[in-house]
Amino acid sequence: NAGVMQNPRHLVRRRGQEARLRCSPMKGHSHVYWYRQLPEEGLKFMVYLQKENIIDESGMPKERFSAEFPKEGPSILRIQQVVRGDSAAYFCASSKNRDSGNYGYTFGSGTRLTVV
Amino acid sequence: QQQVKQSPQSLIVQKGGISIINCAYENTAFDYFPWYQQFPGKGPALLIAIRPDVSEKKEGRFTISFNKSAKQFSLHIMDSQPGDSATYFCAAALTSGTYKYIFGTGTRLKVLA
Numbered sequence: 001n002a003g004v005m006q007n008p009r010h011l012v013r014r015r016g017q018e019a020r021l022r023c024s025p026m027k028g029h030s031h032v033y034w035y036r037q038l039p040e041e042g043l044k045f046m047v048y049l050q051k052e053n054i055i056d057e058s059g060m061p062k063e064r065f066s067a068e069f070p071k072e073g074p075s076i077l078r079i080q081q082v083v084r085g086d087s088a089a090y091f092c093a094s095s096k097n098r099d100s101g102n103y104g105y106t107f108g109s110g111t112r113l114t115v116v
Numbered sequence: 117q118q119q120v121k122q123s124p125q126s127l128i129v130q131k132g133g134i135s136i137i138n139c140a141y142e143n144t145a146f147d148y149f150p151w152y153q154q155f156p157g158k159g160p161a162l163l164i165a166i167r168p169d170v171s172e173k174k175e176g177r178f179t180i181s182f183n184k185s186a187k188q189f190s191l192h193i194m195d196s197q198p199g200d201s202a203t204y205f206c207a208a209a210l211t212s213g214t215y216k217y218i219f220g221t222g223t224r225l226k227v228l229a
Contacts, residue, residue: 004159033216042122042205042219043160056214091159095215103148103211107159 002026004094004108005074012114019079019086021111025094032075033105034067037089046090049075082115089113118143120208122220129227135193137223139206142187146208150217151180151191154203163204164191196227 005024013019025032030050035043045059049069060067064082069075079086089112093105121140129135139149147168152160166173166180166189173180179192193200203224207217 006159031215035217035219042221043217045216045218048214048216056216059216093159103209103215104150104162104165105217107152107161109157109159 004029004092004106006090006092006108006111008111009109010112010114012116013082014116015083016081019082019113019115021077021079021090021092021113022074023077023092023094023108024074025092026106029094029096029106031095031097032069033093033095034075034077035091035093037091037110039088043091046077079113082113084115087113087115118218120206120218120220122206122223124223125221126224127226129196129225131196131198131227131229133196133227135196135200135225135227136190137204137206137225138188138190139208139220140186140188141208141218143208143210143218144187145210146218148209148211148215149180149182149189150207150209151178152205152207152219154205154222160205193225196225198227198229201225201227 032049034046037043047067048056064080066078089110091110093107150165151163153163154160164178177194182189203222206220209217
């Protein structure tokens with residue numbers, strides 16, 4: 001049973017380009033969360049999605065950032081017109097349906113975005 | 117308030133010693149408190165978690181102590197080993213609603229051989 005798969009592991013973008021980060025949740029997990037980790041800091045919530053629905057995007061910057069979790073395929077975090085301040089590690093996590101009583105997340109290994 | 121305050125920022129412990137990391141939260145509605153372990157270049161991995169209806173939970177060398185009235189919880193690592201050297205994050209969440217985590221700022225633990 002593969003864990004949460006994120007790709008690419010490392011991504012370098014020039015200022016103004018677009019960054020696309022992908023996340024495939026664990027099999028059987030229907031909840032996807034994206035978190036951002038700045039150097040030497042904790043993880044900050046960005047967005048929570050279920051299939052085809054954004055449930056909570058209260059942590060997403062209002063501009064340039066978007067997320068989706070289509071019916072088929074991975075969840076995508078898209079950052080348009082990247083700036084140096086977007087450089088960070090972006091982690092995806094997935095979890096089972098709450099009815100299972102299991103509240104833990106499983107995190108992927110992250111995508112480290114560097115904007116040059 | 118949504119903050120979770122974690123201390124210390126860094127910790128050095130001798131092999132075989134006890135590592136203690138503390139967290140404090142403000143929102144009394146939080147009802148799930150996990151601890152995550154993160155090695156360099158890796159994603160956080162769930163270590164142990166507690167609900168507020170118990171005051172202590174132990175799994176192997178790892179123990180969470182929970183003080184509901186003080187709004188504090190702590191991670192104790194008994195018989196610390198060099199392989200425990202990592203960054204540890206506490207978090208708090210509401211199991212109702214969107215269930216997003218509020219993370220502490222992390223503690224970098226180094227266990228000396």
